[in-house]
Amino acid sequence: MWRQMIPALRMTLWLTLLTGLLYPALVTALSQGLFPVQANGSLLTQDGRVIGSTLLGQNFTRPGYFHPRPSAAGSDGYDASSSGGSNFGPTSQKLLDRIQAAKSAEGLQTNIPADMLTASGSGLDPHISPANAQLQVPRVARARNIPEPELAELVNRHTEARTLGFLGEPRVNVLLLNLAVDHRWPARP
Amino acid sequence: MTPNGLLQIAVYFALLVLLTKPMGAFMARVFQGERTFLHPVLAPLERICYRAAGIRPDSEQRWTQYSASLLAFSFVSLVFVYLLQRCQGWLPLNPMGLGAAAPIAPDLAFNTAVSFTTNTNWQAYSGESTLSYLVQMAALAVQNFASAAAGVAVAVALTRGFARQQATSIGNFWVDLTRAVVYLFLPLSLLSALFFCSQGVIQNFAPSTKAVTLEGRPQVIAQGPVASQEAIKMLGTNGGGFFNANSAHPFENPTPLTNLIQMLLIFVIPAGLTYTFGRMVGDQRQGWAIFAAMAVLFLLGVFVLYGAEQSGNPILARLGLQTAPTATQPGGTMEGKEVRFGIAATALFATITTGASCGAVNGMHDSFTPLGGLVPLFNMQTGEVIFGGTGAGLYGMLLFAILAVFIAGLMVGRTPEYLGKKIEGKEVKMAMLALIATSAAILLFTGAGAVIDFAKASYWNAGGPATANLNNAGPHGFGELLYAYSSAAANNGSAFAGLNANTPWYNLTLGLAMLVGRFLIIVPMLAAASRLAAKKKLAATTGTLPTHGPLFVTLLVGTVVIVGALTFFPALSLSPVVEHLLMLQGRLF
CATH class of the missing domain: 1.20.5 (Single alpha-helices involved in coiled-coils or other helix-helix interfaces)
Structure with a gap:
């Protein structure tokens, strides 16, 4: 050797x-x-300042914005320098507690879209399912005092189909949708 | 399971079958020293490599020299990766100043060095907050190339053992290594890195970007040379992510299309090598038989995993979460999964990454349903032979083939033969040594981890039991432990990532399991290769078991499953199996 x-x-x-x-x-x-x-990260700028990346989710908690999925990245979620999932197993009490807390915070009962109360693997998932987005339309419309059908239509326009028609799942990019909402109804919530 | 999900799996598998022949034929030409369409461009680079390393490419090596070269190369690499990590605070390309205040601890640096030189890519650290760009590129990515190429070299050497007659040598390690890097890994990595980048994977040397979100909160966005590393991470079945979240991170795997390409990159070389094997031993059917056995095991795994994940977790269903898929939401268990991939593409990825010894993940295996987590565990415990790692999959499956003909020989009372070579005591002993060593590493370390207790001020771990490092309680917690050592010994590198494995105890024991799982397979297999190369080929008679038909494929699949089941069934029944039953009852921990 x-x-x-x-x-x-x-x-x-x-x-x-x-x-x-x-x-x-x-x-x-x-x-x-x-x-x-x-x-360089598909960065988005507004008035010369970087406001995020089209590929990365970010926190939204105000009622006038669409909310992303729960996130386990960093201590407050959506920390783009500390990616990761919750790693809670299927029989984890902590997982159940977290989901229950989020469920009552969002005032949800049944037929909750599977992605809505579950954290992604990266903690940076930029997307939510179309069902999740549509479920949030009434809240956002109420908070902004804007017509629900028009907002639902905007969500439809921002719903991406499966890639090449069969790969992955249909999805809505939360940051891009919220930017579009701000653009269409400029008064900030 | 949805029609669309099944379509994704079918398309993936069809693409894999289509790629196997061209890839395999190309590799056969490369490793037999024939010219390929890439030679006009890359032959000068190959010659530069030989000159740089001082190698005579026309010389052949006996198995002892071949092994010595491989071991020396791995040892030097290990030391090199260790030192680069320890010194990263003083080295350039470190815009975030990582490791400047406190250098990376010796036990973590050891674990990472072993991990990347053994093609495991187990990560006890979190990439974006631990390692500088220089270490990611010049230490880790280099090993992504080198360890993958070394695996291919061993597979080619073992194939020569079957192909040659009355030979004393099995090739030249340095030549095989160089050719794998120059003709295989570099060009394919370059192409796929650029494709990934076009889809959104980042590639820069900038420090993290400070963004202010729409709601006015700060968001620090980690940057780095990701695309170049991503490509070889998949192609070399390495799996060590640039970021902690690995291929779930949108900067590593931004779209369903990159996801498909990443899955193809994992399997393309291992699948192609079965064809290379057929070509080199002069009977293409033999290669396809190995391919078929791998494919059967792969498809079984996919459907179990996909079925389990799509049917979801009844505990969450009772809370009101939808588990049935609809046109506008994925259903199933979405904890730890990305919306863009959904259930099917995550289940497929998980089966592939653990069937091969890749270990990249696009969803968190720790949050899979119990049966969904059982498949990755089983894939790793059967020794990564479901296409397997680059090279490692083929030589692992040939190990089982030796065992299968041996068992068949025992049943009918004839001396077993494989490809015209008599399989005798020595070869079977070598195969058994490899099997027992890795199984022992998994079970003994898991057992030790489950019972060991540390003193209060221990260096090795925080005081108290080692199981305090687990993220989950109950049977799932034991699963985290079993997964960790299975992953290490199988050189996979994926994790039930809830386990806090960054303590001296886990870093050392997992490091040892990785070394056992790598070199106690490679060296016995090279020894067997040499014995086989020395033998004459016997002509097939009516009494010879044909090794290219469905009978042999069934026998081979059976051997893999039975050996795996006998060895690991007790451990598996303590974790995913019992956990599944408890989940159905709604028990929580």
């Missing part, structure tokens, strides 16, 4: 240079040139 140490050392250093530095440098150069928006 000791005779193989020299080639092992040289190979490790060479692969570090090739696959650890040159390869990511090449990918960075190409992607910054070809896809500058995506490569």
